[in-house]
Amino acid sequence: MAVFQSGLLVLTTPLASLAPRLAPILTSAARLVNHTLYVHLQPGMSLEGPAQPQSSPVQATFEVLDFIAHLYAGANFHRHLDVRILLTNIQTKSAFLPPLSSSVQNLAHPPEVVLTDFQTLDGSKLLPELLQPYAERVEHLSEFLVDIKPSLTFDVIPLLDPYGPAGSDPSLEFLVVSEETYRGGMAANRFRLENDLEELALYQIQLVKDESHEQHEEEKVSSSNSRQRLLGKLLRPPNKRPELPSGLYVIGLTGISGSGKSSIAQRLKGLGAFVIDSDHLGHRAYAPSGPAYQPVVEAFGTDILHKDGIINRKILGSRVFGNKKQMKILTDIVWPVIAKLAREEMDLAVAEGKDVCVIDAAMLLEAGWQNMVHEVWTVVIPETEAVRRIVERDGLSEAAAQSRLQSQMSGQQLVDQSHVVLSTLWEPHVTQLQVEKAWNLLQKRIAKTPQAHD
Structure with missing residues (x-):
């Protein structure tokens, strides 16, 4: 429930990276302010020093004008808010209008609270x-x-x-x-x-x-x-899985979209793990000769096929996305097939003499595959960072990126069922050290398990 009648939101992030963060920023503001939200646009302003930050002119470029339109469009999702973007420091590039030496915004009703999108390394609360x-x-x-x-x-x-x-x-x-x-x-x-x-x-x-x-710590x-020091450590006792191949320790690696899960999998592969890519298994399952091909075509019709007979996963995805009934029909077909293929891959890992196997799967818990791993490892990052990465990586709109995340389990839900938590929030070398720490601790655990001596 909002506690303030009015508020001033100061946006300091550079415009190029602000758009992906705008929706969650407005959502946070809407939780605190229940009527008038003034918005002051000041990209690049630093709020880290002890001195009072000063407003400076912002040129009314097409980027700024587009952003203002984008902000008002986003504010439409919060109908109770009367959003007013302050224009005193927004200046045209006209040569006939001299820049204002000082700009004072006289508000009819001064805001009760000042908000900002400024983030330290941890945003609000780290991890x-x-x-x-x-x-x-x-x-x-x-x-x-x-x-x-x-x-x-x-x-x-x-x-x-x-x-x-x-x-x-x-x-x-x-x-x-x-x-x-x-x-x-x-x-x-x-x-x-x-x-x-x-x-x-x-x-x-x-x-x-x-x-x-450490350098990246406070x-x-x-x-x-x-x-931060909990990252890579065992948070709860591992599962006993006597039905899994003897001598093979299986890790289920998961995380929200954009979390850097696949990069973690590659780092673990570099340390000696056998990695099973569930996306790759999904492609095998959907292939014309794959075990899920015929059941999927029978369930969804031949109009989901390309001319060459291959399943068009974009069309299939649009058919099931947002439709729980259709999605369940699809997952009831595909998830057991991928699980069976994963078990075959485990046998291959044993044949290659591997003692650690990692199943890289975004939907690990939703599919119930935690029942075939000894430990669940989850990669976490803030949702705002995940949205930014998805937009940059996949070329999606911010709304589409958020919709993708909303269709998945949240980071908190994943962590609540995990044994080890990792994060790719820092520089690559910090992530590498974190993975090596988790790997070394894992090796000690494996050495103590009965199956390690079979």
């Missing part, structure tokens, strides 16, 4: 799929507080709005903040004054530096560093 459940965090915090001072009286209250009790509880006297959250404390005080409450004394504490942080001791 949110690995966040400890709220109930567990409360339990551990309560245990800690009781240990350090048994006589301490405390309440743990979930934050349901940007300020929480700090903005509304008249009995509070002071607020503990860090160097990073000091400005948030000041905002809470402004909010209290606007609501006839006394200001809180702000007690600032220093952040503790993490002396062992310098402070933080939960995001802890979550």
Whole structure:
């Protein structure tokens, strides 16, 4: 439920990469603002420094004008929002109009909250799929507080709005903040004054530096560093699969579209794994001589065929996409066929003397193939990054990319059923180190399993 009547959204991302992120940005804004959303376009503005950022002129190029039209079109999905793009700093390229030395936007109704698309490395929360459940965090915090001072009286209250009790509880006297959250404390005080409450004394504490942080991690001791260090580690006990080929340890590798799953598979192949590509098996299944060809043609008709008799997967895809009944008919035919082909590939892996087999499959869990692997490994990235990659890689529109993701299980749903989590969010060498860490830990686990000695 939105908590502010009006808001100002400052867009700082360069236009070329902003479009794929626009829909989730507007969705986030719509959760906070329930009526008027002012939008200030300032691509390239830096919000990282301590100084107050200054507005600067933006030339009204065709790219800017197209983006404004795109923004209004996207805002149409949020009918409760009255979106108003501020044009004071948008300047024409006319030689007859001198640039404004300073631009002041006088708003009839000043916004109650300022939002931005600015992202640090973690966006909002880094690797949110690995966040400890709220109930567990409360339990551990309560245990800690009781240990350090048994006589301490405390309440743990979930934050349901940007300020929480700090903005509304008249009995509070002071607020503990860090160097990073000091400005948030000041905002809470402004909010209290606007609501006839006394200001809180702000007690600032220093952040503790993490002396062992890696280059891509935060310098402070933080939960995001802890979550990064979970990548590649075993999160839950492996499955026992006595029915699988003896001496072969099978990993099911999955992830949302655009997550970099296939690149992880290739890195594992480079370390010695036998990789089964489920997409390749799908092509074999659909081929005229493949085991799924005739059942699919009988179910969907000959109009799904090219002139040469090959199944036109684009036509077939358009027939089933968004139609749950038709999709189930197709998957009931194809998924068991691909699973059978995968088991044949496992036998080939054994024949080649491999001890680790990786099934690269985006639909691993949806198809129920976790029942034929010892461990599920999931590759996660933020959805906004996945949309950007899909648009860039496949040439799809942002809407089409989001539609593809919505048809799949979310990263959180995948992680909830996974044994190991990986991420391709950082530079390639960081991903490589992460995969090597996961591989080395896997080798230690395999050495301890009974089947390793068969």
